[in-house]
Amino acid sequence: MEIPLDDYVRGAAVATALVCTSPTVREPEGDALPDAEALAAFLERHRLRLDAVPERRPPSAADLFEVHLLRREVRGVMETATAEEAVAGAAVLAARAAREPVLRRDGKGRWQWYVTTSAGAPLAAELAAFLAIGLFGVVRRLGHRRFRACAAPGCRGVFADTSRAGERRYCMPDRCGNRLKVANHRRRQRLGGGVR
Template sequence: MRISITDYAVGATVAGDLANTSPTVQTATGDALPTPEALIRFLDGHGLRLDALADGRPPTGDDVREVHLLRREARGVVETETEDQAVAGAAVLAGRAGLSPVLDRDPAGQWQWYVPTARGASIAGELAAVIGVGLLGAVRALGHGRFRACVAPGCRGVFVDTSRGGRRVYCTPDLCGNRLNVANHRARNRLGSLTE
């Protein structure tokens, strides 16, 4: 697999999304990655084509357990207190299966930097490299201030805000943002009915 250095948003997004599959975050539904099939859906949902799954090799229960361990590490890097801690943690993840960067042509023929992954790397190893390269790119391009916890009450989600404006406050805007908007709307309606 080749990981684009310039497209850091992919890995940064995967870091937060993977961390948020944890049963600690998914309190209502439980672990969002309980099975190899769920892992495949997660990878497909992020457009990740890992070499470890080439030739139709399905992930195993052991692969899922390794990804669960990686999930904790990814969350730990997103939750770091300092930029230096984030860089150190992301570098460890990137080095799990990432090799030295190479300059290669993209599909349009332009030169781009890529980090190839080691031959025979595990699913968790390749995924760690994707996340590590993405987090390093996010620190470089956006700064550590974009590594955030969700502000929705009761949510334990984390994310890296790769949006242009940098104003994102929810781990899952469609879910946490809507939930909070509905709660605020109901509170206003209750208050309005009490004052009538």
Template sequence: MDIPIDDYVAGAAVATDLVTTSPTVRESTGEALPTPEALAAFLAAHDLRPAAALPPTSENVFQVQLLRREVRGIMETETADQAVAGGRVLLRRAGLAPVLRRAAEGKWQWHVPTAPGASLADELAAFISLGLLGVVRTLGHERFRACAAPGCRGVFADTSRAGRRRYCMPELCGNRLNVAKHRARRQAGSVIA
């Protein structure tokens, strides 16, 4: 895998989405990466193509589930120094020295290649680490947050321009909260009438 350094947002999005696949976050639906097919769909949804280009195996699923715990740990660190230290550990799993390459449009771009023969989880770790390190460098450690939805145990990296994201999965957690507020307003209105 060849990871562009300047696109930390993609790595941070994968980190957030990986953490939200956990049964810790998805208590009602359970594990979102239970099979090699689910892992393949996750990678495809993020347009990630590991260097080996082989279909994921059960061992890959297990290793990515372990990686998910490490990523969550980095997002829950108390300080930027702790987050950076965790990001470095992930990057060292497969990341090699940065290289400068000319992109298709002729512009020079920094990339971090991954080690030949690196496992799928190690390549994913390197990709995610660059995203998380980019968040700390560009936006600050305070952009790692816990989900604001009551009862949700999700965490996320807020890469939004305004920095006002509140939910790990806005389409699920945010919508669930909005529906609950709407029902409460309707119920309060019918009690008064």
């Protein structure tokens, strides 16, 4: 796999999405990656073409187990207290499969930096390297303060805010943000009697 160094936003988004599949975050629904088929769908949804999962070979139960462990580690990087701790944690993830950066031309003939993954690296190791590049990019370009806890009451999600304004508040805006809007609307209805 080749990971472009300048596309950290995609890696950070997938890191957030992976953390948000956890049963810790998705109460009461449970784990969004309960089986290998769900992991395959997750990879497909995020357009991840890992060398460890060639066409037509679905992820295995062992791959799923390793990705569940990786999910905890990624969350740990996002919950670090300092930028140095986040970088150290991401470095551990990258070391599983990332090789030295290479400079080569992209499809448009421009010179770009890429990190390649080791041949034969397991799925979770390749995924770890991809996510690590995203997390490194967040620290370098946006700062450690962009790793945040979800602002929705009762949610235990964390996320990497790569928005331009840096004002994202929810780990899953369509879920947590909407839930909070509905709760606020209902509260206003109760307090105002529903009449305007």
